[in-house]
Structure formats: C-alpha cells, structure tokens
Amino acid sequence: MIGNDVVDILQSRQESNWRRKGFLEKLFTVEEQLFIKQSSNPEVLVWLFWSMKESAYKIYNRQTKQREYIPKKLICKIVSSNSYITGEVICGENIYYTKTTILDDSIHTIAVNNLSDLNSVVEIEKTGIFKDEYGIPYLSDYAKITKDVSVSNHGRFEKIVTFI
Numbered sequence: 001m002i003g004n005d006v007v008d009i010l011q012s013r014q015e016s017n018w019r020r021k022g023f024l025e026k027l028f029t030v031e032e033q034l035f036i037k038q039s040s041n042p043e044v045l046v047w048l049f050w051s052m053k054e055s056a057y058k059i060y061n062r063q064t065k066q067r068e069y070i071p072k073k074l075i076c077k078i079v080s081s082n083s084y085i086t087g088e089v090i091c092g093e094n095i096y097y098t099k100t101t102i103l104d105d106s107i108h109t110i111a112v113n114n115l116s117d118l119n120s121v122v123e124i125e126k127t128g129i130f131k132d133e134y135g136i137p138y139l140s141d142y143a144k145i146t147k148d149v150s151v152s153n154h155g156r157f158e159k160i161v162t163f164i
Contacts, residue, residue: 008155
C-alpha cells in the first residue's frame with residue numbers, strides 16, 4: 001500500500017501559523033514537539049513530521065476504510081538523513097516506512113507499509129484515476145487492472161505516486 005503528501009512551504013506560511021499557542025500540542029507527540037523545539041530549523045521539522053503523518057494516514061485509511069483525525073496517534077521517527085530523509089510512522093501495531101525529499105519550497109513524503117516497496121514508487125501523471133466508495137484512489141489501465149495510487153495537492157504542487 002502507498003501514501004504520499006506534499007507541502008508547499010510558501011502556502012503553509014500563509015495558511016498556518018505553527019508558532020501559535022496550542023498548534024504543536026494539537027498535532028504532535030511530546031517527543032516530536034521536543035525535536036521541533038530543539039531543531040535549528042523548526043519550521044522544516046513541523047512540516048516534515050506533518051507530511052510523514054499525512055502520507056502514513058493515507059495507508060491507514062486504505063487499510064481501515066475509516067476516516068479519523070488522529071495526528072497524535074501517528075508517531076514519527078527519523079531513521080536516517082542523507083539526500084533524503086527516511087523514517088517510520090507507528091500507528092498502533094502498524095509501521096509505515098517513509099522517504100522524504102526536502103527542497104527550498106516543498107516537502108514531499110512517500111509512505112509504504114512494506115519497507116521493500118519504498119524504492120519501487122514512481123511519480124505518474126493524473127490519468128486513469130478513480131475513487132472507490134470510501135474516497136480511496138486507484139489507478140486503472142486499459143486492461144481494467146487496478147493499482148494503489150496516492151494523490152496529494154498543496155498550493156503549487158501536485159504529486160501522484162504508485163508502484164512500478
């Protein structure tokens with residue numbers, strides 16, 4: 001299964017005052033808040049964690065078919081940081097594996113529920129996508145074969161991903 005989330009940094013600065021009282025406490029665990037507050041670039045960490053949570057939630061929603069507002073139940077852990085950031089998001093007994101690319105103007109996270117799938121994700125054009133009765137998107141080709149797909153939009157950016 002797959003999920004993804006993109007954050008337009010400029011748009012987030014206009015729409016969300018993450019420094020306002022109660023914002024961090026509403027969305028992030030105590031440990032995540034501590035990482036954010038101790039970071040040399042807390043804004044990026046806020047949106048990194050948010051993007052990780054959102055991309056993992058899309059898989060959780062696909063698995064459970066339930067829409068819930070559970071940001072603090074999605075617990076982020078950064079595993080490594082190189083040209084991209086790998087991480088894990090834990091929700092109950094589920095572990096979702098993430099890969100995040102941070103650019104000057106955007107943050108894009110891909111999540112999968114099997115670590116081996118992380119390098120099999122590709123970005124595609126928005127064609128042949130339909131949603132089921134739960135609002136979950138799928139990709140259908142000319143042979144009517146369906147595949148998991150994840151769609152994310154924010155500000156100037158749209159990202160659609162699936163597996164190879």
